[in-house]
Amino acid sequence: MVSILVVDDSATDRIRIAGLLKKQTDFTVELACDGVEALSRLEATGFDLVLTDLQMPNKDGLELVREMKSAYPHTPVILMTGRGSEEIAVQAMKDGAASYVNKASGSQWLIENIERVLAARVEARGNADLLGCLVSDEYELSLENDRTLMSATARFLSQAAQAAGLCPDSELPRLGVALEEALLNACLHGNLELDSVLREGDGTAFSELAKVRAAAAPWKDRRVTVKACITPQQLRVDIADEGSGFDASKIPDPTDPENLLKPHGRGVLMMRLFLDEVEWNDCGNRVTLIKNGQPQ
Amino acid sequence: MSVEPLTTILLIDDSITDRTRSVGLLRKADAAWDVIPVSNADDALKMLGQRRINVVISDVVMPGIDGRQLLKIMGTDYPMIPAILISSQQDDQVAAECIGLGAVNYVSKEKLAEKLGAVVKEVLKAEEELVSTRRVLEHVVQNRFQFEIENNLDQIRALVNYVRDRLLAMQVLSTIRIRNATTAVRECLLNAYFHGNLQVNSRPLELTRTEYMKVASVRQQQSEYANRRIRLAMQLGQQTVTFRISDDGQGFDHSAAERLTGPPSDSFSNGNGIRLMRALMESVDFNASGTEVALAIAIDERRLMTQVKG
Secondary structure, eight states: OOOEEEEEOHHHHHHHHHHHHHTTTTEEEEESSSSSHHHHHHHSSOOSEEESSSOOOOHHHHHHHHHHHHHHSSSSSEEEEEEEHHHHHHHHTTOOOOOEGGGGGGGHHHHHHHHHHHHHHHHHHHHHHTTTTTTEEEEEEEOOOOOHHHHHHHHHHHHHHTTOOOOGGHHHHHHHHHHHHHHHIIIIIIOOOOOGGGGTTTSSSHHHHHHHHHSTTTTOOOOOEEEEOSSSSSSEEEESSSSOOOOOSSSOOTTTTGGGGGSHHHHHHHHHHHSEEEETTTTSSSEEEEOOOOOO | OOOOOOOOEEOSSHHHHHHHHHHHHHHHOOOOEEEEEEHHHHHHHHHHHHSOOHHHEHHHHHSSOOOOHHHHHHHHHHHHHHHEEEEEOHHHHHHHHHHTTTSSSSEEGGGGGHHHHHHHHHHHHHHHHHHHHHHHHEEEEEEEEEEEEEOOHHHHHHHHHHHHHHHHHTSSOHHHHHHHHHHHHHHHHHHHIIIISSSTTTTTSSHHHHHHHHHHHHHHSSHHTOEEEEEEEEOOOOSEEEEEESSSSOOHHHHHHTTTSSOOOTSSSSSSHHHHHHHHSEEEEEESSEEEEEEEESSSSSSHHHHHHO
């Protein structure tokens, strides 16, 4: 049986739609008269599908669609209206409605839409199940010395970690920042051999020299090599540059909050704060970063 | 450089008056946009296969392939390219349908002058992140992923879609060859499901299709068969994409499969799956026991190599 919640402030419409749906032998129908009541019904019992009117007092159809998208992302909502517009239709679909039905379109159209949405729900569940079956996703990248490419790569890797279900969405920005710092380190300090001291002041000297060296030998031929292995349990990223390395023991003490305010050493500090493991090879031109997943 | 600054917009409208008007509106919105006007979806699909397009703007009602059908085709073959639909019909139902089919926006022709430029700008802004992802993907030297799924047709379908999306994102095979590769992978996963894990027709040509479908539905309810798994690994290297697909069945006599050559045809009662895989891929190899298949297809572009050498 498929359970459907019909939400409409007009008693006439509620009864008419419920009657229409009850003709289908495999549907069970319950009623609510506005968005607020719909949400409390959803909290009490789950439904397979919600069919809601647009204009209602106490939370209208669009608001219900938006709230359901975050609170009940797996329950599809069909928005119905007799007085819609193209703008409202586009908005409803973008905000997460599974379908939009103009009440003037007739009952057959409504039933077809319900069936299509229910079929799509099965497919969506298959896709969600699939991500739980990921064993590993591994990348090797070869990057030229461009700061925007480093930022883009950091974002890409954190999104891949998110897709693998490695960490909650709230931790993603921190993961992105830590990866970006490590990549920028390899690019700016490793390959381009820029000294952090140049960053003091307004930093123009630093970015000017970065630009010059990115286009000049021997710096321009150096690459940042990234090897990332993502599993649902762990993200492991190796970042290697072709510079002469550095003495990892000379990094400012990460436990001293004073160092947070200084331009140099700040990146390493962020990496240590946001990741579970940060380790350099002996000559300091390769760093291994590890972020562990939440224990299930 | 890897980033092309030029924005190319493909405009499809069968009415010459409307087309000219839309081109004018787009040029007015930003003179730097390169607008390619075409009069039908067939020409548009040809253009999509040849050029890098940033945004597609299409009329809904057209003879031949209409706007909705074009959205469906783009959803499979060009899911990364955003499409805006325009129509002279004032119809909220059609607008919603277009968004449901994957359009990023819908503008009625009546409001074109007021809205088109702004809508395109909004779409381009939202695409910035996608462009940055694409740029990272251009620097991928190797990618390998692995899945272990249940013996379940819904998961097989989802996995085939995942493989297709990854190949599309990596841009190392043409659209047609991506279709070939995903078809072969699907056949191979279905083989693992039916012949491998459910052990129906473990000798090719043993049973007809209707007979073995019956046996399969019975065995799918029995835990000794149903609890078996299917594994897929895809490896994208510098010259080839390789898929390894294995099951938990008892293998099969693949010497019988050696005879299954030549193109698939309706005149064969079965064995067409393997014939199809052989027709679509560069190589199809079984391990000795027949529980694992390796499929390989050569990549079209050498871009990955040139990136490595800089």
